[in-house]
């Protein structure tokens with residue numbers, strides 16, 4: 453006897469752009485995002501009995517996302533996700549949880565002749581701001597905010613030694629290496645009771661995103677890193693210390709290796725150890741180091 457153990461469905465890759473126009477200053481602010489809406493509830497019969505009477509069409513979810521974006525602020529994305537998800541669980545009695553994921557893409561204001569331009573922007577990197585929200589009937593709103601695809605590199609100030617050495621080990625210990633990673637980080641907020649609670653704390657979302665980026669950059673740049681593990685743990689610690697409403701911080705960091713190239717075969721050219729200047733960046737395999745840190 454088969455039964456549906458878990459089911460959710462919705463619209464993915466809803467692309468959305470919104471412009472806010474300040475008529476007084478003639479300044480525009482733009483937001484571009486990719487939204488995923490997945491709904492859960494009493495929908496099993498749509499799978500087991502072809503009962504579409506319980507199905508809110510994914511096309512309607514896309515329409516709703518645009519309408520909610522027109523009627524509400526889309527920034528900060530934590531607030532928009534909460535408003536959108538709450539709409540679905542309040543509008544449809546048989547829907548009990550909405551999962552709203554938002555990827556916010558960067559549009560950074562241009563500076564022209566030393567002045568911020570009122571309506572021109574550029575993409576200054578592939579870094580994204582993330583929100584993953586679950587709006588759960590009777591429980592509240594759970595939000596993980598985050599950063600992804602923030603590519604960083606330091607050309608010194610990183611070491612890796614005293615790791616396990618055995619018959620499987622070839623990696624030499626190093627006291628000076630290149631460290632590069634693409635930062636994926638998240639911070640999970642204490643559960644909010646509802647949209648009003650999210651609105652009360654609305655200023656925290658941008659401030660914490662700014663702080664988390666700042667902590668990531670500062671520790672990465674300033675610390676003499678003994679390992680990816682230890683450096684990411686310190687980042688988590690500092691974000692937890694900076695924001696009491698955050699319960700847990702997670703990082704996922706690929707270790708993007710840069711290999712030294714021995715060029716001594718070419719007339720004794722010195723290019724290893726302290727003489728290393730030309731390296732071979734590796735696309736794979738890469739290390740992948742993850743952690744979640746709580747209080």
Ligand SMILES: O=c1[nH]c(=O)c2[nH]c(=O)[nH]c2[nH]1
Nearest residue numbers: 612623678679680681707739
């Ligand atoms: O910071 C590091 N952590 C590791 O676990 C590891 N493993 C490895 O080969 N290089 C590194 N670097």
